[in-house]
Amino acid sequence: MRLSSTCLLLAITGATAFFCPKPMPHLMSATRGFVPAHVATAQRVREVSRDVSHRQGALFMAEQFDYDVIIVGCGVGGHGAALHARSEGLKTAVFSGRDVGGTCVNRGCVPSKALLAAAGRVREMKDAHHLKALGISVEGDITYDRASVAAHAANLANKVKGNLENSLKALGVDVVEAKGVLAGPHKVMGDGKVFTAKDIILAPGSLPFVPPGVTCDEKTVFTSDGGLRLERVPEYVAIIGSGYIGLEFSDVYTALGSEVTFIEAMDRIMPTFDPEIARVAERLLIKPRAIDYRTGVFASKVTPGIPGEKPVTIEMIDAKTKELVEVLEVDACMVATGRVPNTKELGLEELGVETFRGFVQVDENMRVLTKPETEGGEVVPNLYCIGDANGKLMLAHAASAQGVSAIENIKGRKHAVDHNTVPAACFTHPEVAFVGLSEEQAKAKGEKEGFKVGKSIGHFRANSKALAEGEPDGIAKVVVNKDTGDLLGVHIIGLHAADLIQECANAMAAKTPVSELAMMVHTHPTLCEVLDEAFKGAVGRTAH
Known part of the structure; x- marks a missing residue:
């Protein structure tokens, strides 16, 4: 069989696809109109040659590495x-x-x-x-x-x-x-x-992260790694740090019968939450349960104990003056001070x-x-x-x-x-979730950049699904740029907050203004209508 020049070149270079073009009277050129067949063929040969050279170069580079x-x-x-x-x-x-x-x-x-x-x-x-x-x-x-x-x-x-x-x-x-x-x-x-x-x-x-002065034996004094093994349920446990990890473990321990004391270095409990959400969280997650707390103090020295024989001792100092303020004895201590x-x-x-x-x-x-x-x-x-x-x-x-x-x-x-649109959640009962800026952060940003901040709140107590579940506690708080209608942050505490926050994160990622969100239809009766109420409130409307 007689091969065309293009087919012969492909055979020699080892290209992966073989084709033998039929003789053509002319081919269309995008820049020069019709060109003779032999000229078009020569152009195609040059193009294939360049492509093969590129592939061979890439293959050569890949062969230099294992992966x-x-x-x-x-x-x-x-x-x-x-x-x-x-x-x-x-x-x-x-x-x-x-x-x-x-x-x-x-x-x-x-x-x-x-x-x-x-x-x-x-x-x-x-x-x-x-x-x-x-x-x-x-x-x-x-x-x-x-x-x-x-x-x-x-x-x-x-x-x-x-x-x-x-x-x-x-x-x-x-x-x-x-x-x-x-x-x-x-x-x-x-x-x-x-x-x-x-x-x-x-x-x-x-x-x-284990702070200086804290000795972990992963039995009576432990990090989240040891806590997850749940080798025992202590009668009285101290938790150093009231962030997400500490809060989730307080939820587990109190449900299983433990008493909990939080030791928090910041001036308020749950310092990483939007302050308004933190106040609601304290009412729902702290006060009704066997939990108390110390704020503004460091656990400067923690000494392990012996289960059933010797308590764990915790020396606490004032976060500002560094003076000893209290010595606490507990059955166990969990260190939840971050990573x-x-x-x-x-x-x-x-x-x-x-x-x-x-x-x-x-x-x-x-x-x-x-x-x-x-x-x-x-x-x-x-x-x-x-x-x-x-x-x-x-x-x-x-x-x-x-x-x-x-x-x-x-x-x-x-x-x-876009890390500002990545949501986060704390899986307590009820859950806490947020995306974007807190109201405090939004106001600071507004003062710096010259825009006004607005907020709107939807209530679980006005939601039919939450009432049907017997879980009417909680709010959804929307923080917006009043000048542009852009969502700056959303904070939720309530039933299935971790699932509800995703709608808000998606809206922020898509840069959907609150005026459009307020016009979107939410299934009834569902918990997401709490967000519908908040979105509508942000533009001066009433949901129901």
């Missing part, structure tokens, strides 16, 4: 990055450090929600007044088996961990069980072997990277910087960092979003996560 992408860490962020990398056709490896799922799955989000679910059922069944209002009565004492509750949390964590690992392997991701350490540009070492990749994503996560980046053993010094309080500095595209941008930090080529380790927003779903964003940038599609 297109290596991800160090396999929590929610690393997992999300790996899935997106495979969907983009990138050869991918993940260094799991024998911890697939990371903190969220094994020691955080997942097992804590299992404990909260079980404890929540106990609380509901013990609430005779609430049940009576629904026409239900329960005879006898409500009991639970501590070991079975703990097993429920552990089993769920193991199941989710297995699902994550299976999803990676099913998509062709190589899971390396070793802990990855940077060994130079494009290099990661694990278990004595060096792996190479064109791009590297760091996703090492974080660790519980710190797990970056000490990453080998960052190999690439000249300086951390700030342990956090890896990154730009908006998740590219690692040698030091903060304000100090002249420069981009480290082909190195990214996502999740808790960069300190942008220490939430599991934020880490996953950053992982996807890093892959987008690796593929040459510039992308940045």
Whole structure:
């Protein structure tokens, strides 16, 4: 068979598609009109030659590395990055450090929600007044088996961990069980072997922060890691820190019969919440329960005890004067003072990277910087960092979003996560959730930029679904820019607040003004009508 010149060239260069064009009298040129067939063929030969050369060059570059992408860490962020990398056709490896799922799955989000679910059922069944209002009565004492509750949390964590690992392997991701350490540009070492990749994503996560003077034995004095094992239910427990972790554990412990004392260094309880939401939360989550608190004090020294024999002792000093104000004796103490980046053993010094309080500095595209941008930090080529380790927003779903964003940038599609539209939730009973700015933050921003701030509140007590559930407590607070109608923040405390906040986060991400949100139809009767009331109120209308 006689081959045309184009077909012959393709055969010689090894191109993946072979075609032999039929003889044509002429071809259309976009710039020159009709051209003779032989000229068109010559042009096509040159185009194919350039394309083949490009592909061969790309193939040559790829063959220099073991992988297109290596991800160090396999929590929610690393997992999300790996899935997106495979969907983009990138050869991918993940260094799991024998911890697939990371903190969220094994020691955080997942097992804590299992404990909260079980404890929540106990609380509901013990609430005779609430049940009576629904026409239900329960005879006898409500009991639970501590070991079975703990097993429920552990089993769920193991199941989710297995699902994550299976999803990676099913998509062709190589899971390396070793802990990855940077060994130079494009290099990661694990278990004595060096792996190479064109791009590297760091996703090492974080660790519980234990303040100076606090001794943890993970039995009587423990972090959230130890608390999630629920090895016992102490009669009296102190919780250092009244943030999300501390609040969720207070919900579990009080439902299971413990008394709780919060020790908070800030001047008010729940300092990370919008102040108005915090006041409602205190009324719903603190005062009706066996909880008290100290504010404006540090736990300067915590000494473990012996279960059933010797109490834990906690020395508290004034946060301002540093003078001793009280010594507290409890059965157990939980340290819920936040988390710190797990970056000490990453080998960052190999690439000249300086951390700030342990956090890896990154730009908006998740590219690692040698030091903060304000100090002249420069981009480290082909190195990214996502999740808790960069300190942008220490939430599991934020880490996953950053992982996807890093892959987008690796593929040459510039992308940045809008962290202001990432929602957060505290899974107490009732739940607390928010997105964007608090009212205080919005007012400060308004004063600086010259706009007025407005707010509107929807009430669960006016919501048919909440009333039907016997859960009328709570509010949804909308904070807006009155000049533009833009949503600045939404804060909710009430039944299923963690689910309701997503509508608001999506609206903020889509930059939908409150005037449009107020015209949108919400299903009746549902809890989301609380938001409908708040949106309408923000533009001077009444929902019902």
